[in-house]
Amino acid sequence: MMRICIYCESKYIVKFGRRKTKERGRIQRYQCKECHGTFCDDEGFKWKHKSVKTILDALELFVIGNTLRFISQFLGIAKETVFRWFLEYARLLDKYVERFRQNFTDMLHMDELFLKMCGTFYYVWASICRDTRFATMILSRDRTKKYAYQLLNESPSPLEVTTDGAFAYGGVIRRRFGHWWYRHNYHRCANFEDKKNNNLIERLNNTIRSLTHKRRGYRGIVTGRWELRFLEIYYNFIRRHMTIGMTPAEKAGLIEYYGCKNEESRLRYLIKQATQDAYSYLTLLINRICRQSPRVHRTLDL
Numbered sequence: 001m002m003r004i005c006i007y008c009e010s011k012y013i014v015k016f017g018r019r020k021t022k023e024r025g026r027i028q029r030y031q032c033k034e035c036h037g038t039f040c041d042d043e044g045f046k047w048k049h050k051s052v053k054t055i056l057d058a059l060e061l062f063v064i065g066n067t068l069r070f071i072s073q074f075l076g077i078a079k080e081t082v083f084r085w086f087l088e089y090a091r092l093l094d095k096y097v098e099r100f101r102q103n104f105t106d107m108l109h110m111d112e113l114f115l116k117m118c119g120t121f122y123y124v125w126a127s128i129c130r131d132t133r134f135a136t137m138i139l140s141r142d143r144t145k146k147y148a149y150q151l152l153n154e155s156p157s158p159l160e161v162t163t164d165g166a167f168a169y170g171g172v173i174r175r176r177f178g179h180w181w182y183r184h185n186y187h188r189c190a191n192f193e194d195k196k197n198n199n200l201i202e203r204l205n206n207t208i209r210s211l212t213h214k215r216r217g218y219r220g221i222v223t224g225r226w227e228l229r230f231l232e233i234y235y236n237f238i239r240r241h242m243t244i245g246m247t248p249a250e251k252a253g254l255i256e257y258y259g260c261k262n263e264e265s266r267l268r269y270l271i272k273q274a275t276q277d278a279y280s281y282l283t284l285l286i287n288r289i290c291r292q293s294p295r296v297h298r299t300l301d302l
């Protein structure tokens, strides 16, 4: 990463002692040789009044399904603060991990599950790759083909597809890949005893259920989508998968964590990379050339 001055975007930077902070220890300070301004690296926890460990603990407790009230009592912070952190880091990571998408897979398993919350039904459309366990999730209010098509488009491009007995997928897959492909590479297992079963996605459904059960689901479609997106990032990039012994993103060769042994260090590494990327020279250059508003994730725009 190329470090630039945060005031004048100059590249002539020298080290300039260390700064003593209350929550983050001693951090390196830099000086610009052109405008003589001094600044520090932003690792994603600047201007926070709580320690880095508290923030990471709150995020992790939230993503594994604990209620805001439990987290606020457990860590001794206001529950609005926890939710604000969650939204801030979910947006940051969403934009960053968008580039690490798996493109191809040998077998894709697809399914949907419904969660009843506050009197309304929510459907979670999920797909998982057999080789890397890379998951894609979409939240919707109704069960229509539109979302099956969207899920297929956002998932890695498969050589074969397996779904359960639902008829919604057949037409969608035929429309997407053509009739010949549909006849040869699409497996629809209606019975549990089928040779090619859909157990991988049923296991993922159980994981999603267990991680959303304590909070009794989502309070609305907008925050629900952010929560599910954060869960997807957690599943793909942070949580160590028991079967493959690493995160799905590492298995797919999308990202490498240097010396990150546990979930907390992976989350911290990802936040640091995302923050530094948002302020990097290349991002600023692209923003200046394109003059575009920041891109929102495809499933999240309403």
Ligand SMILES: [Zn+2]
Pocket (backbone or CB within 6 Å): 005, 006, 007, 008, 009, 010, 032, 033, 034, 035, 036, 037
């Ligand atoms: Zn400068």
